[in-house]
Every structure is written in C-alpha cells, then in structure tokens.
Amino acid sequence: MSFLSNALPGRADLPTLNWETAKNNIPGVFLTLTLAMAATFVARSYGGPTMLFALLFGIAFNHLGKDTKYAPGIQFASKTILRIGVALLGVQLTVGELSALGAPIVVLVTMGVAVTIIGGAAIARALGLSSRFAVLTAGAVAICGASAALAISAVLPKYENKERHTILVVAGVTALSTIAMILYPVLTQSLGMDDKAAGMFLGATIHDVAQVIGAGYAISDTAGETGAVVKLMRVACLVPAVFMIGLVYREKGSECDGKTTTGPLLPLFLIGFLLLVGINSAGLIPEFAAAEISSFSRWCLVTAVAALGVKTNVKEILGVGPRPLMALSLQTIGLALFALCGLSIILM
Numbered sequence: 001m002s003f004l005s006n007a008l009p010g011r012a013d014l015p016t017l018n019w020e021t022a023k024n025n026i027p028g029v030f031l032t033l034t035l036a037m038a039a040t041f042v043a044r045s046y047g048g049p050t051m052l053f054a055l056l057f058g059i060a061f062n063h064l065g066k067d068t069k070y071a072p073g074i075q076f077a078s079k080t081i082l083r084i085g086v087a088l089l090g091v092q093l094t095v096g097e098l099s100a101l102g103a104p105i106v107v108l109v110t111m112g113v114a115v116t117i118i119g120g121a122a123i124a125r126a127l128g129l130s131s132r133f134a135v136l137t138a139g140a141v142a143i144c145g146a147s148a149a150l151a152i153s154a155v156l157p158k159y160e161n162k163e164r165h166t167i168l169v170v171a172g173v174t175a176l177s178t179i180a181m182i183l184y185p186v187l188t189q190s191l192g193m194d195d196k197a198a199g200m201f202l203g204a205t206i207h208d209v210a211q212v213i214g215a216g217y218a219i220s221d222t223a224g225e226t227g228a229v230v231k232l233m234r235v236a237c238l239v240p241a242v243f244m245i246g247l248v249y250r251e252k253g254s255e256c257d258g259k260t261t262t263g264p265l266l267p268l269f270l271i272g273f274l275l276l277v278g279i280n281s282a283g284l285i286p287e288f289a290a291a292e293i294s295s296f297s298r299w300c301l302v303t304a305v306a307a308l309g310v311k312t313n314v315k316e317i318l319g320v321g322p323r324p325l326m327a328l329s330l331q332t333i334g335l336a337l338f339a340l341c342g343l344s345i346i347l348m
Contacts, residue, residue: 028073035306052174058309065311077307083269085300090276091293108342113237116142120331127323141331145173145207155246172328177207181215199223203230204339
C-alpha cells in the first residue's frame, strides 16, 4: 500500500485550478503560444527544426520572463503544458506496432537506450558535468531528443541551473538531430544498407521523430515507415526510463539537495502516457482523432520550449562552455556506433 500511495499522483502533482489563477496565466500563455505559432510558420515556410526556432524566439523575449504580467503564464506553459504534451505522445504508439518489429530489433533498441543513458552519463561526468546534467543529456540522446529532455527535467529534483541545463540540452539535441537527418541517409547508402536496414538505423539513432521521418522518406517510403516505427519503440522507452531516473533521484534526494524528494514515483503525465498507449492499442481512438491529438501534443511541446526560451538568459547559457555540446556529440556518436554494430549482427 505504501508503494501505491507513493506511486500514484497526489494533489501536489496537479495544478491548482481556479478562475483567478487561469486569468493570471492568460498573458504568458498567449505570449508563448504566439511564439510557438511563429516558430512553426517559419519552420514550415523555410525549413528547419521547429523546436530550435521556438527556443530562439523565446530567448528574444527574455526581457518579459520576469514581468509580473507574463511570468505566471510562462511558468504554467513551461511546466503544466509541457506535461500535457508529453502525456499525449502516448497516442502515437500501439503495442501491436511495437511487437511487429520482432524481438531482435526490440532488444537492440532497448539495449541502445539503456547503454546510451548509462554510458552517456559516464561520458558527461568525465567531462565534468553534474550527475543530473549528465543524465539529462544522456536521456535526451537515448530516447527522443527534446521531448525526452523535457520529460526527464520534469522528474529531476529542483536545483539552481535546472532550466538553463534543460534549454542547453533541447538546443543541442535538436541541432544534432538536424545534422544527423542530413548525414545519416548518406552514411546508410555508403554502407550499402537496403531500405529496411536504413530505416532501422535512422529510427534507432536520430533523436527527434520529425527528423527520423524526414531522413527516412528522403531514402524511400519503406525506409521512412520502418524508421518511424523503430523510433516509436524508443519513445516507448520514455516511461520506464523517466520512472527509473525519478526513482534514483528520489532515493538520492538528501545527497543532492539536502532533503528527500517527496513527489510521486510515477507522475501523472506518465500515467496519462501509458493510458493513451493502452487505449490506442485497443483501437478505441479513431485514426483522425489520433492525428489531431498528436498534433496538439506537438503544439504543447513547442509552446513549452518557447516558454523555457523566454526564461533563458543568453549570458548564462554562454557561460556554461563547450562541455555540454561535447557530451551530447560523443553520446550521439556512441549511439550510432552501437546501432551499427547491433544491426550488423541482426542482419548478417
């Protein structure tokens, strides 16, 4: 019973809902949603990663981050709207799609996630990053880029530079994912991979879902479809990975912060993620509705990133130095090498 009471979300995991709070949130939420719309328009019109544009546009409005008129809504967007977006990612998955991959590729993907989180965190620690920053970088690379960074950040204990670190990781993995989208299709062709193998590699290595799809369909429909399903297998690892990270830092609370973390073991947004996977797997969500929910999830995440951007001071970001980018790059290379070795064994 004690585990269940700790695992299930309590009142602390839920936002306070009343008209006065909602009214105070409107200006900040409207600002971040406008920035998200601008970022989406620029990305669709001229190409490029929406998340990165949202982050940059948000940073441009950093002077509003501490304005009492906008601050409540910006905080609401960076936390509550973020968690809604992560929960709604579950509508993209079904158990049937994941089981259709076959045991070897499922093992490869899950091992890749685990090895990247553990090994990637060790790399980041070796470069002098804090343990929480190291886990944040490694988890983002291992699972699904910016979305994973946001989800992991949500369960890490509070510490002084948490939001700054989250912004750095979001920007870094988004940039690296875009580079991979361009380079990896060329790599798969130079290695003589067929379309299905290329799709497996792209899905197992590129950080963000959109870039996986872009890279895959640049090769062929088969590569695009295969890459998307393999990538969703990595997304499915989000819940167990975030749960374990939250559990570890709950136990280490006194060591990290001088007090024990008291939040739920399984936050409400992860429970929502799991419920949507189950409902979607049962075929209870029509295809058109799933597409709309998935689109809404994307809007929530872009809005949350814009809000984080507004809260970000460029001078503080530049003061961190090159080590986070080095860690993210080495983790990305390590994941690619692991996937190549694993696929060579599976497909031989």
